[in-house]
Amino acid sequence: MDSPPLSPDFNPLTFSEDLTPLPELKEAGNAVIDFDGQLPRSLDLREDVRTGCGGQTWPAGMVLGKHLLRYHRKELESAKIVELGAGGGLVSLAVAVGCELQHTMYITDQLEMLELLQHNITLNKVDDRAQGMILNWGEPLPDIIVEQKPDVIIAAECVYFEPAFPLLQQTLKDLFELNSEAVVYFCFKKRRRADMQFLKVAKKKFFVEELFDEDRPVFSRLNLHLFTFRSRESAAAQRAKAEAKAAKVAKTNKQPTPEAVETN
Numbered sequence: 001m002d003s004p005p006l007s008p009d010f011n012p013l014t015f016s017e018d019l020t021p022l023p024e025l026k027e028a029g030n031a032v033i034d035f036d037g038q039l040p041r042s043l044d045l046r047e048d049v050r051t052g053c054g055g056q057t058w059p060a061g062m063v064l065g066k067h068l069l070r071y072h073r074k075e076l077e078s079a080k081i082v083e084l085g086a087g088g089g090l091v092s093l094a095v096a097v098g099c100e101l102q103h104t105m106y107i108t109d110q111l112e113m114l115e116l117l118q119h120n121i122t123l124n125k126v127d128d129r130a131q132g133m134i135l136n137w138g139e140p141l142p143d144i145i146v147e148q149k150p151d152v153i154i155a156a157e158c159v160y161f162e163p164a165f166p167l168l169q170q171t172l173k174d175l176f177e178l179n180s181e182a183v184v185y186f187c188f189k190k191r192r193r194a195d196m197q198f199l200k201v202a203k204k205k206f207f208v209e210e211l212f213d214e215d216r217p218v219f220s221r222l223n224l225h226l227f228t229f230r231s232r233e234s235a236a237a238q239r240a241k242a243e244a245k246a247a248k249v250a251k252t253n254k255q256p257t258p259e260a261v262e263t264n
């Protein structure tokens with residue numbers, strides 16, 4: 001089998017001419033992040049892009065981390081979580097620090113990012129609830145993920161390299177095959193026209209919904225997109241359940257009230 005293409009760093013030379021402003025790569029150092037007061041203690045994040053672009057924080061990770069802490073804390077506490085393309089671990093570490101996790105979460109990326117990821121897990125003292133792991137998109141899922149059957153999948157800023165789009169879509173499909181009820185929290189910044197092609201294909205394969213967020217007017221202006229993906233199967237089941245509930249309510253409302261019966 002051919003090995004999958006390695007995703008490149010954010011590098012001007014790897015992008016086509018319709019690129020919007022280039023992200024700037026930072027100097028190595030430590031960042032302190034509290035997601036606008038959403039965390040009980042700030043994250044310490046080692047940033048170092050020497051092994052890849054995931055070694056620094058990106059806007060979609062900031063948006064997704066804050067969104068998850070603000071709106072989904074309770075659901076995350078009991079969830080079995082995996083993050084894809086986690087880089088230095090920003091989003092997962094926010095969840096690990098901000099939520100009382102009941103299950104070990106798996107924070108995944110390519111081999112090149114693993115050392116930095118593990119460093120940040122230890123730096124933030126969440127080794128007891130978070131584990132770094134290699135997961136290359138498009139390849140068979142690691143055994144431990146197959147056993148875990150994640151019900152929450154996190155992915156931030158993973159849309160930037162077209163040859164990797166089908167690989168990431170394959171991994172999402174594999175994860176839905178493990179657990180059709182899983183939900184994917186997905187955030188990315190559109191930098192090129194081609195990035196929307198990812199979404200177009202995702203909408204054919206999965207059930208895609210925009211997420212409410214009070215910051216949406218702000219991040220939309222920055223071309224940041226925040227969605228959930230679900231399997232079509234689970235979306236259809238949810239719809240059927242909602243319709244049955246609505247039909248039951250409508251039927252109940254049609255019943256004559258005792259007073260109405262008496263006056264007739």
Ligand SMILES: C[S@@+](CC[C@H](N)C(=O)[O-])C[C@H]1O[C@@H](n2cnc3c(N)ncnc32)[C@H](O)[C@@H]1O
Nearest residue numbers: 007054057058061085086087110136137156157
């Ligand atoms: C722009 S970074 C985003 C990092 C982090 N999620 C954030 O929001 O700060 C994209 C990440 O996707 C990872 N990635 C790219 N191609 C991948 C592949 N084929 N398999 C697994 N991870 C991949 C990169 O290594 C990188 O860490």
